Amino acid sequence: MNMNIQSIIERLREIMDDETLNQLKEELNGYHVADLADIFQELKPDERLRCFKLLEVEKAADLMEYLPPQMQVELLSDIDENLASQILTQLPHDAAADVLGDMEEDESETYLDKLPHKFSEEVRELLTYNENTAGGIMNPVVLTVNSDMSVQDVLNHIRIKAEKDNMELYYVYVTDKQNHLLGVVSLRKLLTSPIMQKVEDIMISDIVKLHVDDYSDYIIDEFMKYQYNALPVVDLYNRLKGMITWDDVHDLFEEETTEEIYQSSGISTEVVDEDEILSGNIFNAIRARTPWLFITLIGEFIAVNVSNHFNHTIDILPVVAIFMPLLAGLGGNIGTQSITLMVRGLSTGQVTLSSAMHYLLRETFIGLAIGSFFGILVTCVTWGWQHNIELGAIVGLAMAINMTMATIIGTFTPFALKAIKVDPAVASGPVIATTIDVLGLAIYFTLVSTYLVKVI
Amino acid sequence: MNMNIQSIIERLREIMDDETLNQLKEELNGYHVADLADIFQELKPDERLRCFKLLEVEKAADLMEYLPPQMQVELLSDIDENLASQILTQLPHDAAADVLGDMEEDESETYLDKLPHKFSEEVRELLTYNENTAGGIMNPVVLTVNSDMSVQDVLNHIRIKAEKDNMELYYVYVTDKQNHLLGVVSLRKLLTSPIMQKVEDIMISDIVKLHVDDYSDYIIDEFMKYQYNALPVVDLYNRLKGMITWDDVHDLFEEETTEEIYQSSGISTEVVDEDEILSGNIFNAIRARTPWLFITLIGEFIAVNVSNHFNHTIDILPVVAIFMPLLAGLGGNIGTQSITLMVRGLSTGQVTLSSAMHYLLRETFIGLAIGSFFGILVTCVTWGWQHNIELGAIVGLAMAINMTMATIIGTFTPFALKAIKVDPAVASGPVIATTIDVLGLAIYFTLVSTYLVKVI
Numbered sequence: 001m002n003m004n005i006q007s008i009i010e011r012l013r014e015i016m017d018d019e020t021l022n023q024l025k026e027e028l029n030g031y032h033v034a035d036l037a038d039i040f041q042e043l044k045p046d047e048r049l050r051c052f053k054l055l056e057v058e059k060a061a062d063l064m065e066y067l068p069p070q071m072q073v074e075l076l077s078d079i080d081e082n083l084a085s086q087i088l089t090q091l092p093h094d095a096a097a098d099v100l101g102d103m104e105e106d107e108s109e110t111y112l113d114k115l116p117h118k119f120s121e122e123v124r125e126l127l128t129y130n131e132n133t134a135g136g137i138m139n140p141v142v143l144t145v146n147s148d149m150s151v152q153d154v155l156n157h158i159r160i161k162a163e164k165d166n167m168e169l170y171y172v173y174v175t176d177k178q179n180h181l182l183g184v185v186s187l188r189k190l191l192t193s194p195i196m197q198k199v200e201d202i203m204i205s206d207i208v209k210l211h212v213d214d215y216s217d218y219i220i221d222e223f224m225k226y227q228y229n230a231l232p233v234v235d236l237y238n239r240l241k242g243m244i245t246w247d248d249v250h251d252l253f254e255e256e257t258t259e260e261i262y263q264s265s266g267i268s269t270e271v272v273d274e275d276e277i278l279s280g281n282i283f284n285a286i287r288a289r290t291p292w293l294f295i296t297l298i299g300e301f302i303a304v305n306v307s308n309h310f311n312h313t314i315d316i317l318p319v320v321a322i323f324m325p326l327l328a329g330l331g332g333n334i335g336t337q338s339i340t341l342m343v344r345g346l347s348t349g350q351v352t353l354s355s356a357m358h359y360l361l362r363e364t365f366i367g368l369a370i371g372s373f374f375g376i377l378v379t380c381v382t383w384g385w386q387h388n389i390e391l392g393a394i395v396g397l398a399m400a401i402n403m404t405m406a407t408i409i410g411t412f413t414p415f416a417l418k419a420i421k422v423d424p425a426v427a428s429g430p431v432i433a434t435t436i437d438v439l440g441l442a443i444y445f446t447l448v449s450t451y452l453v454k455v456i
Numbered sequence: 457m458n459m460n461i462q463s464i465i466e467r468l469r470e471i472m473d474d475e476t477l478n479q480l481k482e483e484l485n486g487y488h489v490a491d492l493a494d495i496f497q498e499l500k501p502d503e504r505l506r507c508f509k510l511l512e513v514e515k516a517a518d519l520m521e522y523l524p525p526q527m528q529v530e531l532l533s534d535i536d537e538n539l540a541s542q543i544l545t546q547l548p549h550d551a552a553a554d555v556l557g558d559m560e561e562d563e564s565e566t567y568l569d570k571l572p573h574k575f576s577e578e579v580r581e582l583l584t585y586n587e588n589t590a591g592g593i594m595n596p597v598v599l600t601v602n603s604d605m606s607v608q609d610v611l612n613h614i615r616i617k618a619e620k621d622n623m624e625l626y627y628v629y630v631t632d633k634q635n636h637l638l639g640v641v642s643l644r645k646l647l648t649s650p651i652m653q654k655v656e657d658i659m660i661s662d663i664v665k666l667h668v669d670d671y672s673d674y675i676i677d678e679f680m681k682y683q684y685n686a687l688p689v690v691d692l693y694n695r696l697k698g699m700i701t702w703d704d705v706h707d708l709f710e711e712e713t714t715e716e717i718y719q720s721s722g723i724s725t726e727v728v729d730e731d732e733i734l735s736g737n738i739f740n741a742i743r744a745r746t747p748w749l750f751i752t753l754i755g756e757f758i759a760v761n762v763s764n765h766f767n768h769t770i771d772i773l774p775v776v777a778i779f780m781p782l783l784a785g786l787g788g789n790i791g792t793q794s795i796t797l798m799v800r801g802l803s804t805g806q807v808t809l810s811s812a813m814h815y816l817l818r819e820t821f822i823g824l825a826i827g828s829f830f831g832i833l834v835t836c837v838t839w840g841w842q843h844n845i846e847l848g849a850i851v852g853l854a855m856a857i858n859m860t861m862a863t864i865i866g867t868f869t870p871f872a873l874k875a876i877k878v879d880p881a882v883a884s885g886p887v888i889a890t891t892i893d894v895l896g897l898a899i900y901f902t903l904v905s906t907y908l909v910k911v912i
Contacts, residue, residue, distance in 0.1 A: 032664070034681045042810060066683075068806070158647045169644040187643050188625040191614045208488070226490045227522075227703045229685060246702055247683045257713050258800055264717070265796040266789055278801050286822055289793050290829075296789045297830060300782040301837065307778035314777055318770040321777030322763035325784050325893050326756040332788075333722055333752050333886055337745050340721040344714055345734050350524070354498065366742055373746075374753060381757065430789055437781050 009042050016050065025054040033059065037066035049078050057083070061090030064099065070279070072099045077107065085114040092168070093119070094139040094248070097126035101136075134219055135212035137252070138233040138242030139168060144175045147182055147200040151193050154185075168245055170230040174203045181209065181232055181240045209234050212241055216252045223249045260347060263423075264340065266292030266430040292430045299434025303328075303441055310445035313453050319386065320448050323395050324441065326378070331402040331440045332433040334370060338363050338410030339432055343424045346414060356415040360408070367407025368400075375400030394452050398444040405443070406436045465498050472506065481510040489515065493522035505534050513539070517546030520555065525731075528555045533563065541570040548624070549575070550595040550704070553582035557592075590675055591668035593708070594689040594698030595624060600631045603638055603656035607649050610641075624701055626686040630659045637688055637696045639663065665690050668697055672708045679705045716803060719879075720796065722748030722886040748886045755890025759784075759897055766901035769909050775842065776904050779851050780897065782834070787858040787896045788889040790826060794819050794866030795888055799880045802870060812871040816864070823863025824856075831856030850908050854900040861899070862892045 015024045028036065028051055036055075040048050040063070052060060052075050064072050064087065076084045076099065088096050088111060100108040100123060108127075112120045122140050129135030143161055145154050154172060172190060174183040183203030193202050208226050210219060210233045222231060223246060230245045259269045267277060272288040307314070307324070314321050342359065345351030351359060379396030383389045413432055414424035471480045484492065484507055492511075496504050496519070508516060508531050520528050520543065532540045532555065544552050544567060556564040556579060568576045578596050585591030599617055601610050610628060628646060630639040639659030649658045664682050666675060666689045678687060679702060686701045715725045723733060728744040763770070763780070770777050798815065801807030807815060835852030839845045869888055870880035 032662075032682070034683070038681070038805075041805070041808065155647065169647070187647070191611065191625070191643070206488075224706070225494070226488070227706070229702075246685075250680070250683070253709075254804060258804065261717060261720070261796060261800050265720075265792045267793050267796065275806075278797055278806055282818065282822065285818075286825055289790070289822070290826060293786060293789055293793075293826065293830065296785055297782075297833070300785040303781045303785070304778050307781070308775070311774060311778065314770075314774040318767060318774055318777070319764070321770055321774070321780070322760050322767065324777070324780050325759045325763070325897065326753075328781050328784060329752055329756040329759070329890060329893060330749060333749055333889075334745070336721045336885075337723050340717060340723065341734055344717050348710060348714065349497070350731075350734055352497065362738065362741075366738065366745070369742055370746060370749065374749065377753070429792075433789075434785060437785060441781065 005038055005042055008039060012039070012043075012051070013047070016047065021054065024051070028054055029056055029059055033062040033066055036063050040067060040071065045074070049075065053079060053083075057086050058090055061087045064091060065095050069098065069102045069275070073102050076111075077103070081110070081114065085111060089115055089119055092139050093122050093126060093141055094137065094242075097123045097136075098131075101127055101131060129212060132216045133212065134210040134214045134233045134244060135241065137216065137219065137248050138210075138212075138244050139248075140242040141168075142173055142232070142240060142243045143169060144173050144179070144240060145185075145199055147174050147176070147198070147203065149199050150195065151190060151197050151199070151202070152195040154190060154199060155195070168230070168243075170245065171232075171243075172199075173232055173240055173243070174199055175240050179239045181207065181234050181238055183207065184232065207232065210244060211235070217256060219244060220249060220253050220256055224253075260343075260425050263425045264343065264429050266296070268292060296430045296434050299431070299438065303434070303437045306438055306441045307445065310449055313445060313449045316453050317448070319391070320445075320452070323382075323398075323444070326395075327398055327402050327440050327444055328437045330374065330399065331406040331436045334367060334403050335406030335410035335432055335436045336429065338367070338407045339414060339429065342411055342414040346418055346424055353415060353418055360411050360415075363407045363411040364404065367404040371400040371403030371407075374403060390452055394447050395444075398440070398447050401443050402436070402440040405439060409436060409439075461494055461498055464495060468495070468499075468507070469503070472503065477510065480507070484510055485512055485515055489518040489522055492519050496523060496527065501530070505531065509535060509539075513542050514546055517543045520547060521551050525554065525558045526735075529558050532567075533559070537566070537570065541567055545571055545575055548595050549578050549582060549597055550593065550698075553579045553592075554587075557583055557587060585668060588672045589668065590666040590670040590689045590700060591697065593672065593675065593704050594666075594668075594700050595704075596698040597624075598629055598688070598696060598699050599625060600629050600635070600696060601655055603630050603632070603654070603659070605655050606651065607646060607653050607655070607658070608651040610646060610655060611651070624686070624699075626701065627688075627699075628655075629688055629696055629699070630655055631696050635695045637663065637665065637690050637694055640688065663688065666700060667691070673712060675700060676705060676709050676712055680709075716799075716881050719881045720799065720885050722752070724748060752886045752890050755887065755894065759890070759893045762894055762897045763901065766905055769901060769905045772909050773904070775847070776901075776908070779838075779854075779900070782851075783854055783858050783896050783900055784893045786830065786855065787862040787892045790823065790859050791862030791866035791888055791892045792885065794823070794863045795870060795885065798867055798870040802874055802880055809871060809874055816867050816871075819863045819867040820860065823860040827856040827859030827863075830859060846908055850903050851900075854896070854903050857899050858892070858896040861895060865892060865895075 012024065012027065015027065031039070040051070043051065055063065076087065088099070100111060112124060115123070126136065126140060143158065145157055149157070158169070158172070169187065171187065172185045173181060174185065175181055183200070183205040184207050185199060185203045189202055208222065208228065208231060210222065210231050212233055212235050230243050232240055233242045233244060235241050255274055259274050262269050262274065262277065268288050268291050272284045276284050277288045342351060375396040378399045379392040382395050383392035386392065410432055417424045468480070468483065471483065487495070496507070499507065511519065532543065544555070556567060568580060571579070582592065582596060599614065601613055605613070614625070614628070625643065627643065628641045629637060630641065631637055639656070639661040640663050641655060641659045645658055664678065664684065664687060666678065666687050668689055668691050686699050688696055689698045689700060691697050711730055715730050718725050718730065718733065724744050724747050728740045732740045733744045798807060831852040834855045835848040838851050839848035842848065865888055873880045
């Protein structure tokens with residue numbers, strides 16, 4: 001399945017130029033939809049549309065789920081409305097709701113009116129949930145059985161239902177007549193149990209389940225923790241409303257990771273949706289990036305003020321000024337390392353709040369060790385270069401203190417934020433880098449004005 | 457399943473103090489293993505050991521897979537060797553190989569000798585593969601059937617085999633007598649096909665498969681792309697050797713993400729294993745953190761040299777020096793944002809090499825827009841504060857140029873690295889921040905010495 005996308009695309013373009021539609025059609029329908037998705041990513045919009053029109057309806061529907069949301073909406077809007085409705089009907093309910101939810105409301109209404117009544121009713125219900133909650137993510141089509149059915153009954157039931165409704169099948173859920181969730185049976189258990197056994201004897205009734213209002217970060221945590229392929233979703237009254245499968249969670253997980261990475265470098269995902277920042281409206285991108293830059297600006301003006309406070313020192317010995325970027329750069333760097341380790345550790349669970357003291361001590365030692373080493377190095381280099389051992393010693397000492405302090409601040413802050421229930425990922429990067437700049441310069445200039453300017 | 461771990465732990469400690477072993481045993485065996493794993497994380501080592509000994513063998517084996525590797529090794533080494541062997545035998549082969557692979561060689565040999573012959577042979581074979589390749593990750597126990605079996609035959613076969621071997625079951629793999637992989641049938645397809653149909657008529661023969669030597673990043677990409685629950689692993693001759701399931705991949709994915717995040721803040725995961733950095737030997741942690749700091753040091757010394765080149769300018773107008781951290785801080789910040797967006801986009805596939813020009817233009821515009829805004833802001837603040845409009849204008853202009861340049865460098869570099877097939881995540885953060893420092897200071901001091909020092 002290794003394929004060189006560029007060469008495939010060149011071949012497709014040749015076929016398109018030759019106008020040999022049948023050949024193009026055959027070629028396109030031969031690919032796995034995951035490969036087609038990669039190919040579509042690389043095609044130009046008009047080429048994409050031409051190719052999409054040539055796909056069989058089922059293939060087109062399968063492909064939809066592998067394409068980014070904007071591309072789904074774009075393609076559906078550009079093709080014939082009846083064909084679009086056919087494709088939508090072939091989609092799992094949650095996927096159909098996702099596409100329709102991304103459209104303008106009047107556009108999605110047009111489609112909903114064209115869809116089979118039962119299907120559109122169910123999709124409409126999904127659209128009422130917040131798209132970041134279990135209700136908005138789940139697929140409402142779930143295979144349910146009664147607790148007094150035998151294994152054989154269930155197998156027969158699956159044969160009829162699962163084929164007809166194009167159902168995802170990992171577990172069979174056991175419900176009562178009012179659709180209350182009673183238990184769950186895995187396909188594996190079903191296939192390895194005696195066929196006359198009652199479902200209630202083999203089902204697990206101590207079920208891990210999600211609530212329709214659970215948010216995506218909680219859903220991710222539950223999946224990561226229990227490692228099931230699918231979890232049932234219930235409402236307030238324990239009535240089964242749908243299920244979420246691991247591939248839904250995988251998408252959530254990737255989004256969550258992207259947000260974590262964005263936030264750590266000061267890109268705000270609170271006001272602007274995460275996938276808008278890279279490819280959406282450019283002013284949204286600017287809005288997402290400006291807030292932390294602004295905070296950095298304020299912080300750095302404080303740093304400027306600190307330096308200005310020592311302007312007489314710079315007047316007397318201007319050479320001390322040129323070491324400022326060196327101190328700020330290395331302090332910021334080692335501090336960022338500490339923040340990254342703690343934020344990531346807290347996020348994966350490798351680091352817990354109760355081990356804060358252990359990590360503080362460990363990081364302080366690391367900061368002290370690396371800081372001392374770099375301090376000595378800087379002292380030697382500066383001494384050799386400026387032929388001034390006092391200057392070298394002061395710069396080196398400031399470096400060591402600065403780097404140690406940076407690891408302490410970088411380690412302490414995420415724990416402190418976590419303790420007051422603020423997401424450690426949010427406030428970390430830029431703020432701490434600025435704090436380290438301010439304190440680092442204060443320490444440096446204090447050392448210089450205490451020891452160096454007097455010496456001379 | 458929402459539980460307050462702290463209160464559970466307090467209760468467990470009370471029971472332990474009371475020495476009421478039976479109650480403790482009952483309590484512990486009642487938890488889901490995923491919950492137990494959370495509880496074990498919080499217990500002290502001696503409490504952990506006491507609790508572990510009270511678990512039923514099957515529960516203990518289930519629990520192992522949810523615990524971090526060091527804790528698995530620690531617990532097994534501290535209990536009776538016979539009990540440890542029993543637990544190991546209950547583990548899936550790949551999990552057993554993982555634990556044994558993490559032990560000292562003589563220790564793992566002791567256990568391997570105690571295990572049932574067939575099991576230990578298979579585990580030994582797994583241990584011959586590199587732990588980062590499909591061979592080292594796969595589970596060798598796979599349910600295989602012949603192509604001429606009927607659906608009913610397969611179902612009967614599953615009933616016997618899957619129960620006995622405690623097999624993971626997502627797909628049934630079809631092989632010939634020499635164990636060559638011919639096709640795959642999903643459980644769903646199996647359950648919805650007529651029972652007399654031949655397997656060869658319902659199997660998919662155009663299979664997505666992995667090779668024993670495939671590396672973990674390739675494995676992750678294949679799973680993410682095709683979104684299957686499990687993929688078969690074959691050797692050079694297309695003989696089926698095992699399968700990898702999505703929960704194995706989830707662990708790989710989390711590791712990969714951690715590495716990506718570490719690298720972006722200059723923590724090297726090349727020389728030191730990623731999970732060693734946070735909790736392993738402290739000197740390994742120092743080794744992982746020093747290389748990029750060292751490169752930053754060299755870079756910042758270049759920056760110091762640039763400033764030193766303009767020392768006459770600082771002599772004449774010392775106040776210009778105090779704005780250095782402001783320029784470096786904001787340039788570094790907006791540059792890091794651009795790097796982060798591109799590196800992450802390239803990693804998720806949202807950004808491709810062929811769209812490099814689009815993103816370069818987009819980011820340049822964003823840099824210019826935000827840079828101009830911040831430049832004007834800085835000009836006004838500096839003017840009002842220092843009562844020197846020329847100084848304000850120069851600092852503001854330097855700021856605008858610096859921020860624009862930072863976005864361009866931050867956007868261009870990941871693409872350039874990708875084009876020459878170097879992982880963009882590796883070289884990004886610290887190097888670029890330093891480059892921006894050097895160029896930013898050069899531009900600033902050139903502006904100052906060209907316009908400002910002459911003016912006065």
